[in-house]
Amino acid sequence: MVQTLARREMSLEAPRTTTTAAVRTQGAIGAGISIREVVKRYGAFVAADRISLDIEPGEFITLLGPSGSGKTTLLNLLAGFQSLDGGQILVDGRPIQNVPVHRRGFGMVFQSYALFPNMTVAQNVGFPMRMARIDRETTDRRVAETLEMMRLSDHAGKLPAQMSGGQQQRVAIARAIVMRPRVVLMDEPLSALDRRLRESIQIELRELHQAIGSTILFVTHDQSEALTMSDRIAVMDAGHIVQVARPAEIYRRPQSRFVAGFVGESNLIDAQVLGRNGRVLTLRTPGGHVFEAESRHGVSADSATVLIRPERIAIHAAPAPATLPATVTSALFLGEVLRIEVVLDDGQRLLIRCPDIAGRDLPEVGTQVHVGWGAADSWVLS
Amino acid sequence: MSDATLAASRTPLAQRLKSPVLLLVPAVLFLAVIYLLPLIDLFRVSMSGPTWSTHFERVFSVPLYWESLIRTMQIAFTVACLCALLGYPTALLIHRTRGIAQILIATAVVLPYFIAILIRTYAWMVLLGRNGPINKLLQTLGLIDTPLALLFNRGSVLLGMTAVLLPLMVLSIYASVARLDTSLTRAALASGAGPLAVFWRVLLPLTLPGIGAGFLLVFVAGLGFFITPTLLGGPGDQMFAMHITQQADSITGEGFLQALAVVLLVITLVVVGIAGRIMGFEFIWGGGKLGDGKPRPVATAARVQAPRRGFGMVLADLLGWPLLRLMGLLSAGWGRWTVRIMGGAVIVALVVPIIVVMVISFSKASYLTFPPPAWSLRWYEKFFSDSNWMNAFRNSLLIALLSATISVSLGATAAMGIVRSNIRYKSALMLLLVSPMIVPPVVLGLSLYALFLKLGLVGTYLGLAAAHAIGGIPIVVVIVAASLQAVDQRLEQGAAVHGASPLTVFRTVTLPAIAPGLAAAVFFAFLHSFDELVLSLFLSSPRMKTLPLMLWADINYQLNPVLAVVSTLEVLLVVGGIILARPVLTRGKPA
Numbered sequence: 012m013v014q015t016l017a018r019r020e021m022s023l024e025a026p027r028t029t030t031t032a033a034v035r036t037q038g039a040i041g042a043g044i045s046i047r048e049v050v051k052r053y054g055a056f057v058a059a060d061r062i063s064l065d066i067e068p069g070e071f072i073t074l075l076g077p078s079g080s081g082k083t084t085l086l087n088l089l090a091g092f093q094s095l096d097g098g099q100i101l102v103d104g105r106p107i108q109n110v111p112v113h114r115r116g117f118g119m120v121f122q123s124y125a126l127f128p129n130m131t132v133a134q135n136v137g138f139p140m141r142m143a144r145i146d147r148e149t150t151d152r153r154v155a156e157t158l159e160m161m162r163l164s165d166h167a168g169k170l171p172a173q174m175s176g177g178q179q180q181r182v183a184i185a186r187a188i189v190m191r192p193r194v195v196l197m198d199e200p201l202s203a204l205d206r207r208l209r210e211s212i213q214i215e216l217r218e219l220h221q222a223i224g225s226t227i228l229f230v231t232h233d234q235s236e237a238l239t240m241s242d243r244i245a246v247m248d249a250g251h252i253v254q255v256a257r258p259a260e261i262y263r264r265p266q267s268r269f270v271a272g273f274v275g276e277s278n279l280i281d282a283q284v285l286g287r288n289g290r291v292l293t294l295r296t297p298g299g300h301v302f303e304a305e306s307r308h309g310v311s312a313d314s315a316t317v318l319i320r321p322e323r324i325a326i327h328a329a330p331a332p333a334t335l336p337a338t339v340t341s342a343l344f345l346g347e348v349l350r351i352e353v354v355l356d357d358g359q360r361l362l363i364r365c366p367d368i369a370g371r372d373l374p375e376v377g378t379q380v381h382v383g384w385g386a387a388d389s390w391v392l393s
Numbered sequence: 394m395s396d397a398t399l400a401a402s403r404t405p406l407a408q409r410l411k412s413p414v415l416l417l418v419p420a421v422l423f424l425a426v427i428y429l430l431p432l433i434d435l436f437r438v439s440m441s442g443p444t445w446s447t448h449f450e451r452v453f454s455v456p457l458y459w460e461s462l463i464r465t466m467q468i469a470f471t472v473a474c475l476c477a478l479l480g481y482p483t484a485l486l487i488h489r490t491r492g493i494a495q496i497l498i499a500t501a502v503v504l505p506y507f508i509a510i511l512i513r514t515y516a517w518m519v520l521l522g523r524n525g526p527i528n529k530l531l532q533t534l535g536l537i538d539t540p541l542a543l544l545f546n547r548g549s550v551l552l553g554m555t556a557v558l559l560p561l562m563v564l565s566i567y568a569s570v571a572r573l574d575t576s577l578t579r580a581a582l583a584s585g586a587g588p589l590a591v592f593w594r595v596l597l598p599l600t601l602p603g604i605g606a607g608f609l610l611v612f613v614a615g616l617g618f619f620i621t622p623t624l625l626g627g628p629g630d631q632m633f634a635m636h637i638t639q640q641a642d643s644i645t646g647e648g649f650l651q652a653l654a655v656v657l658l659v660i661t662l663v664v665v666g667i668a669g670r671i672m673g674f675e676f677i678w679g680g681g682k683l684g685d686g687k688p689r690p691v692a693t694a695a696r697v698q699a700p701r702r703g704f705g706m707v708l709a710d711l712l713g714w715p716l717l718r719l720m721g722l723l724s725a726g727w728g729r730w731t732v733r734i735m736g737g738a739v740i741v742a743l744v745v746p747i748i749v750v751m752v753i754s755f756s757k758a759s760y761l762t763f764p765p766p767a768w769s770l771r772w773y774e775k776f777f778s779d780s781n782w783m784n785a786f787r788n789s790l791l792i793a794l795l796s797a798t799i800s801v802s803l804g805a806t807a808a809m810g811i812v813r814s815n816i817r818y819k820s821a822l823m824l825l826l827v828s829p830m831i832v833p834p835v836v837l838g839l840s841l842y843a844l845f846l847k848l849g850l851v852g853t854y855l856g857l858a859a860a861h862a863i864g865g866i867p868i869v870v871v872i873v874a875a876s877l878q879a880v881d882q883r884l885e886q887g888a889a890v891h892g893a894s895p896l897t898v899f900r901t902v903t904l905p906a907i908a909p910g911l912a913a914a915v916f917f918a919f920l921h922s923f924d925e926l927v928l929s930l931f932l933s934s935p936r937m938k939t940l941p942l943m944l945w946a947d948i949n950y951q952l953n954p955v956l957a958v959v960s961t962l963e964v965l966l967v968v969g970g971i972i973l974a975r976p977v978l979t980r981g982k983p984a
Contacts, residue, residue, distance in 0.1 A: 092579055112582040113590075125580035129598045138594075139584040186584065196583070 041069035041226030042103045042193035044089070050097030051084050058084040060250035061098065066228065068103075071220050073229045073237040076247030077273065082230045083198060085247070089228065090196050091115055102194065113142070118187030118195040118225070122202055124179045126171040126186075133158070133167040136185045143190065153189060160219070161185045177208045184216070188223055197229045201236065213239050234274045238262060246270050262320075264307070264390055271318045271392060278319045278361050279392075284312070291386050298357015300335050304389035316392045321364040323388035326351065326374075327381045334383035337361065339374045349373055353382060416810030420803040420826060420866060428829060428863050431840035432658070438843070439651035448652035458636060458653065465633040466660075468550065468622070469615030473562075475555045476611045477604055479739050480562035484603075486736030487563070488570045500971070501740045505747065506560035507917070507967045509924035511941055512960040514621045515948055516746030517553045518544060519753060519957070521625075524762040526749055545627040553625040556742055558614055562607035563739075565679060569603025570596075588728060606676035609668045616661055617833025619927055624948060633657055634835040638930065654836040665831050674820065678827045678871045747964060754957035761952050772954040782943060782955070788854075789923055789940040795858035796865055796922035801915050803862070804869025811870070812877040823874075827867040837863065838931035845932055852934025860932055861922035868921055869914040876910025877903075916970045924963075 044066040051059040059081045066072050074082035087093045089100060091112035099106055107115055118139070126135050133154055140150040158164045161181045171179055180200060187195050201209045217240050220227050231237055237244045238258045245255045246269075254266045265271040271279065282294035285301065294317060295301045304317045327334060337353035340360070344367070351363045351374065361382060365371070374380060442448050452458045487498050505513060519525055521543040528540040543549060577599070581591040619634040626632070634657065640650045668676065749763060754772060756765030776782050804826075811823055829837070841860055842851070850856030880903055888898045926941040933942055940959065947956055 090579070090583055092582075111587075112579075113585050113587050115583075116585065117583060119580065119583035121576045121580055123574055123576050125574060125576040127577060127581070127595055127599075138581070138586070142581075142585040142587075142590055183580075186580075190585070 040193070040224050043068040044194065044226060044228070045101040045104075046085070046089075046098070047101070048098035049085070049088060049095060049100060051081075051088055051093060052096050057250050059088065062250070062252055063098075064245055064252055064255065066226060067242075069224050069226055071217070071227045071229065071240060071242045073231060073241035073244045074247055075231060075234060075237040075244050075274070077232055079249075080247040081250040082232075082247045084250075086196055086198055086228065086230050089194075090117060090119055116190070116192055116194075118190060118192040120180075120183050120187045120195070120197040120200040122199040124171070124176075124183045124203075126179055126182055128171055130170075131167065132163060132169050132171070132174070132182050135171065135182055136189050138186060139190045157185045157189045160222070161215075177204055177212065180204060180212065181215075184219070188219065188225065191223055192225055195225045195227045197227065199231055200229075202231070202233065209236070210239075216240060238274070244274075246273065248273075265318065266393055268316060268392060276321050276362060276364075278321060278324070280317045280319070280359060281314065282317055283314050292391060296355070296357060296359060298355060298359060300355065300357065302333070302335075302384075302389075303386035304391050305386050306391035308393055318390045318392055319361075319384055319388060321350075321362040322348075324361060324363045324365075324382050324384050326353075326363055326365060327383070330381050331383065333385075334381040337380055337382050339376050339378045339380055342373045342376060344373055353380060355382075413810045413813040414816050416806040417814070417822065418810075420807035420810075420870075421822070423799075423803055424825065424829070424863065424866065427841070427844070427859055428837075431844045432832070432836075434843060435651050435658075435836070435840040436655055438648055439655040441648045448649045449656070451649060452652050452656055458633075461631050461633050461636060462656070462660075464631070465616060468547075468554070468630075468632060469612050469618070471551055472554045472558060472615045473608045473612040475551065476559050476562040477566075477608050479555070479735060480559055480566050480607060481600075481604065482732045482735035483559075483563045483739045484566035484570050485732050486740075487567055489732070498736075498740060501744045502560050502563045504964075504967060504971065505556075505743045506564065507920060507971065508747065508964060509926070509941065510557050510620050511924070511926050511944055511948075512750075512963055513557050513746065514553055514624050515944070515956055515960060516750045517549070517556065518624060518948070518952065519761055519763070520746045520749055521549055521552075522761055522952070524760070526763040529763055544625060547626070547630050550622050550626040550630045553621045554615060554618060556746070557621055558611045559739065559743065561610050561614070565607030565610060566600060566603045568679060569600045569606075573599055592728075602672055602676075605668070605672055606679065609664065609676060613661055613664055613831050616664070617657060617835060619833075619835050620945075634833055637835045637839060650839065654839045657833055658836045661831060661833060674824050677824075677831060678867070747960075750957045751961045751964060753954055754961040756954050756957075759953065761954065772958045776955050776958045779955075781938075782940075782959075785938045785940045785943040788937060792854055792857045792861065792939060793919045793922040795854060796861040797915055797919040799858060799862040800865030800869050800918035800921075801911070804866040804918070805873045805911060805914065807866070808870045808873035808877060812874050823870075826870045829863045830867045834864075834925075834927035838928045841928065842931045851932055852937045854937075857929060857932055857937075857939070858922065860928045861925050862918075864925070864928075865918035865921045868917045872910050872914040872917065873907060876907040880906045912973065916973065920967065920970065923966075 044064075046062060046064040046066075049059050049062045050057070062081070062085060064072075074085060076082045084093065088095055091107070091110065095108050100108055102115075127138065130138065136157055137150050137154045140153060145153075155164070155167075158167055161184060163178070163181055163185060166174060166178060166182075171182065174182070180203075183200065187197075201212055204212065213236060216227075229237075229240065238261075241258055243255060243257055244261050245252045246261065247253065248269050254261060254270050256264075261270065262275055265274060268279065271277045280296060282296050282302075285293045285295050287293070290305050290307065292304050292306050292315070293301065294304055294315065304315075306315075325334075330336070335355055337355050339351060340354050341350075341352040343350045346367070348364045348366055349371070351365070352360065353363065354360050363382065439448055440446075452462075483498075483502065487495060487502065490498055520527060522528070523540040523542075525543075527543065528537075531537045532540070573596070577595055578591055581595045582588075586594060617634050618632060619638065622630055622632040623635055633653070637650060637653050637657070640653065665674075665677070753761060753763060753765060755768050755770065756762070757767035757769040757771065758765060807826055811819060811826070816822070837860075845851045845856055845860075848856075850859075884902050884906075885898050888902045889895070893901060924941060925939075926945055929939050929942050930945070933939060938946075944956055944959055947953070
């Protein structure tokens, strides 16, 4: 970039080589990030609307959301590719909005890999070290170490074009972590890979995170990826963070219809609240079926939306206590699970997933069955 | 499928369509007869002295010639350097700007590219003349008392040639800049590379092929340059191609003239050959590799990989990088402003001469002066009422139409043959088809002259149209081949699966998809012939003049505003054409 031939007059070597590089080579600890009331607008469109998020040092946090939800914008603001229209971002307590991209000292992995096509794998991975003017010996040693870690040692002399997509992405990851940066940003790094490869790199990334201890901010629109890898997930929608929690919490206790629908498959039942006994609510469906559901928070309204995950619904051939009669409308064999759709006699449709265990047959469409769930299997949305 | 189409699919036509190689035959035959044979004959005649080397010895022993040869190479090299230096910031500027500004800047670069060299050189003569805008401005500002002699020296030759060839360089560099993945820059920044390092380690190395291609195209074009140095240079700025035309005027002994041409041709071919070995011959037509069926990336990669830390890299590390770091100490924003100011200056230099000429065409004065003392349409009246101009205009129009017809019918079929066949030596064939782009027009003109004398084609419409088609075919092949490659073959397969015969597939799927490309090809082939001067100088007769020939004669004898009128009309023609061809230009620069 010629436009950037310009370099600030403030010295560049002093802070860089003494603080950052030295700390990093000692085996760094992730930095804490504090995003405060961050705003980013594109014309009239608000891509980030007063977003606040605190990320613990060394945490693996995933920004999850549909496209256009603002997750990539937030990542770009953190990386410094875009400037803030409001708010503050602090890294280890220091504001970074005036620090140029190349002095933020982050590692970053791109969706398109963004490997320099004119450099070998080793040169690509060594690039950040070279930019930090670390001596050749240290660089070579660290590059070799990192390539070893990513199981790329045999490919050091290759050019990116000679490698497969999965290998290229591992090189990109190696480049992002070679400096053992305090923060690594990952922008949908696995979305261009096929499923099998994606799953194996997910596990690799998780182990890598434990090994290097950097704070990792991972952006994805793939909910299963988010659930597999993250310490915490921040679900985003329309420029807001709608829920931040551990994966199990997000899945089991989503706070909104949006989160329930976006993460995993869900059955949502709108019901009338009949009574309350401690944490257990008694509810009635529009069709008159009465059931119980658990709620952590007070429900003041007299109607509520109840989430029941498909795998929490039990399916019986014969009537049993606390079950509802239903008719099978579709039944699919998916391998380890059966996916069955039923409709209650009041028209409420339910999706059920049950494991493929011995003695269980795929019910035929039109069969009468009985479905049921316990109070602890359901969750009342606020 | 009806019986009729079923029957049609059994005709030999369908068979022929199944072997697209045959589509190459007409163009190859045409070029063999009218292009390759005359060049071979040129070599034969050049060696027809007492011994084969007699004429060549004279070329290299008479100081007039070999000094001019050295000068030609110096000038071409300097111009190529200047173009690279000025073209890079301009290409970056186009890449960096957005929206309407980008369209305007790109147009300012592309538009001059399609205007005749003769007219752009004329515009510089106007601009730099004794009564031209620059002298007038300096006098008004009180900086000088008497007009400066800005014309007819080495400086004006370099300036004129650089201005004329700059669009070629900008387009070449822009193509390589635009291809870059923007996340590469981001990746470098995120890896801790400062703006300077991003430029030096990532942007520059990756756009080097574009710079190299542009540099060679400009250098090779500069070697054979004739119009601009003749009009803008002084006696000390004789370029090699000028000797060939001058000698052609005063017929010297048969053979020596051809030897001069052969020397120029061989130098050109050697330069192109070496460059082609290093970076692939694709640089000539600015396109990607044609699908040869061979996996190329691995091969290239292996070649690139071998010199791990080549001489260039060591040099870049030891010399370039420290230098750049010194520059980095300059104040912030310096780099951005360099791009803006240099790019801006280039665009002004490309556009202003054209505007000045257009303004002068409405002048009332009977000599060139700027600003015009009064306005009138008298020069337009003169142009449209003068039977000489009108005849020349009609001649040019007819020849250009005829030439465009030949170029497009032969070139488009050849492009089909190249893209859709799987023959071996595809690259060699493509090279043959586009090679007329790099042969100096002077050499081509001289070689054709002998053939045309024999066949009695000198001064005929068909002869000139055919000669112009030699340069028109490569233009058509490049544009149509690019459009064809962009056609998704799955669409064609889809149509065929659902029952369309090959001919129907072509008519309903392929043709609509390449139609914009074909239209552009027609226009540019037309324009190529309409603007052609050098071949016409050799091949026309006094009774049959084309518009460029009339312009050429007038520029040499009297610089009057009628020339400005013709130039203005040509600019309008090109603007109209570009507006028509815009869909193609925006899709993928064929130029």
